Amino acid sequence: MPNTARWAAITLAATAACGTLAGTALAAPNAPTSLYAPSALVMTTGHGQSAAATTPQRAVTLNCAPSASGSHPDAADACADLRAVGGDLDQLALRGGVLCTKLYDPVVVTVQGVYQGKRVNYERSFSNECVKNSYGTAFFAF
Structure with missing residues (x-):
């Protein structure tokens, strides 16, 4: 039982870290803040x-x-x-x-x-x- 809890905690931590990194990796460094050209x-x-x-x-x-x-x-x-x-x-x-x-x-x-x-x-x-x-x-x- 303790092993299952430990693996669950490790998996949860890895998912949270990878999710945060993936979101950061997908964002372009100089991406525009809007979806339309200025007029x-x-x-x-x-x-x-x-x-x-x-x-x-x-x-x-x-x-x-x-x-x-x-x-x-x-x-x-x-x-x-x-x-x-x-x-x-x-x-x-x-x-x-x-x-x-x-x-x-x-x-x-x-x-x-x-x-x-x-x-x-x-x-x-x-x-x-x-x-x-x-x-x-x-x-x-x-």
Whole structure:
């Protein structure tokens, strides 16, 4: 009986030690702490033809991972716009059925940050505020 108790204690101790070591061995030394790539953008807008010649009049933040958040007024739809074009902001299309005046009052938008782990540095000029807001469904509407 004492031998059985001793073997049980040895087996239990070995299992506990090996289980701890196995768990440690499986963890990568520099493993990421999350399962998604970072997506955090800062967006600015101002009146003018280029960001260099324009003082930003409004700035918002947009985080798309793990869920849509930030100070963007419609973060969920803005992230959906971004996902639909695979993060390529030049692919955001003009929505049909939007009527804008031909008034030339240029508006520049900048987007900087990270989307799905890739650096974003984007600038685009629109002829007026209405045209800016008509690209995508919500991305530029802030």
